[in-house]
Amino acid sequence: QVQLVQSGAEVKHPGASVMVSCKASGYIFSDYYIHWVRQAPGQGLEWLGWINLNDGAPRYAQKFQGRVTMTGDRSISTTSMELSGLRSDDTAVYYCTRGSGTVVPAPAARFNPWGQGTLVTVSS
Amino acid sequence: QAVVTQEPSLTVSPGGTVTLTCGSSAGVVTSGHLPYWFQQRPGQAPRTLIYETFNKHSWVPARFSGSFLGGKVALTLSGAQLEDEADYYCLLHYGGDWVFGGGTKLTVL
Numbered sequence: 010q011v012q013l014v015q016s017g018a019e020v021k022h023p024g025a026s027v028m029v030s031c032k033a034s035g036y037i038f039s040d041y042y043i044h045w046v047r048q049a050p051g052q053g054l055e056w057l058g059w060i061n062l063n064d065g066a067p068r069y070a071q072k073f074q075g076r077v078t079m080t081g082d083r084s085i086s087t088t089s090m091e092l093s094g095l096r097s098d099d100t101a102v103y104y105c106t107r108g109s110g111t112v113v114p115a116p117a118a119r120f121n122p123w124g125q126g127t128l129v130t131v132s133s
Numbered sequence: 134q135a136v137v138t139q140e141p142s143l144t145v146s147p148g149g150t151v152t153l154t155c156g157s158s159a160g161v162v163t164s165g166h167l168p169y170w171f172q173q174r175p176g177q178a179p180r181t182l183i184y185e186t187f188n189k190h191s192w193v194p195a196r197f198s199g200s201f202l203g204g205k206v207a208l209t210l211s212g213a214q215l216e217d218e219a220d221y222y223c224l225l226h227y228g229g230d231w232v233f234g235g236g237t238k239l240t241v242l
Contacts, residue, residue, distance in 0.1 A: 044231070053236040053238075054171070054179065054222050068229055071134060104178055116185045120169055120224070123178040 011035035013043075013105050013124035020130045026093040030129045031105035038086040039063045041118060042108025045079065045090045047101040048126075049102075063111035075123060095131045103125040135159040137225050139234035144242055146214045146225075153237045155223030156205040166208040166225040170199060173220045173236075182209060213241050 016030040031043060045057040057098040058069035060079040073092070081088040092099060104126050109119040136158040145151035149155060155170075156162060170183040183189055183199040202223045206225075210217055218241040223234040 025171040046233075053175075053220075054233040056223075056224070056233060059231075070230060079203065106179075116167070117190070119167075119184060120171070120179075121181045121184075121190065123180070126178055 011107070011122055013107065013122055015103075015105060015124040016109045018128040018130070020132065021095050022050065023096055023131055023133055025095050025131075027092055027095060027129050028089050028091040029087045029103050029105075029129065030087050031124050032087045033107070034086065036107075038081075039083055040112065041110055041115070043079075043081070043088045044106050044108050044120065045077075045103045046106060048104070049098065049101040053100070057090065057103075059108050060087065061111050092129075095129075097131050100131045102128050118120075134228070135227055135232055137223060137224070137232045137234040139221075139223060139237045141235065141238065142238040144240045145210065145217075147213055147215060147241055149213050150209065150211045151213060151239065152202065153208045153210075153221055153223075154202060154205045155207070155225070155234050157225060159227070161204040162201070162206045162225065166227070167188070169214070169224040170208045171222045171224065172217075173222065175231070179222065179229075210239075215241050217241055 012034050012074045014032045039062045042059045044059045060067045062081045105124040106120050109115050138156045163190050168186045171179040173179040187199045220235045220236050
């Protein structure tokens with residue numbers, strides 16, 4: 010079945026960078042976008058951006074531009090999100106979720122499924 | 134960036150009906166915003182309920198429905214069950230970017 014499996018929890022110091030990976034299975038990797046979403050403890054969901062796995066083009070939320078980088082590796086069906094300049098308020102669970110089709114729109118596929126989430130803790 | 138607004142909390146009695154709404158600071162919510170609704174239970178990842186305003190995934194019970202309501206988009210739960218107690222988030226599309234609402238904590242009591 011369609012599945013996204015994320016890398017494990019991370020603990021980082023302020024100012025450091027973190028990379029979270031998301032491995033896809035059960036579908037053709039390059040046929041869909043991947044979105045990244047985060048959720049701080051006790052807070053709501055926040056969209057970070059997406060990456061087109063067909064051409065590698067990303068789009069980042071304005072808030073994160075300059076700090077976030079999303080990449081994809083078709084050979085291992087894995088996409089990664091790197092966040093730099095970490096602050097304590099970056100402490101959150103980070104999720105990847107599939108987007109719509111890169112060639113043919115697929116609204117039912119958008120935001121379905123979700124990875125299990127990766128807790129990133131930023132602490133000195 | 135637009136702000137997407139939801140009721141912070143709502144309570145519904147078992148078997149009752151409740152409507153959650155999702156508005157935009159940019160104006161009327163339309164189909165062009167590609168509205169999505171998600172359910173999130175404690176400790177779990179979000180799960181998509183409704184996509185593009187009205188459409189439901191196969192796992193979504195018939196008691197959930199999506200619609201437009203007074204310039205906003207709405208999620209209606211008819212015949213609430215205890216298992217529907219959760220956080221609900223809407224998501225709107227703005228020219229390539231996506232913005233989540235702040236979420237509604239739904240209590241079934």
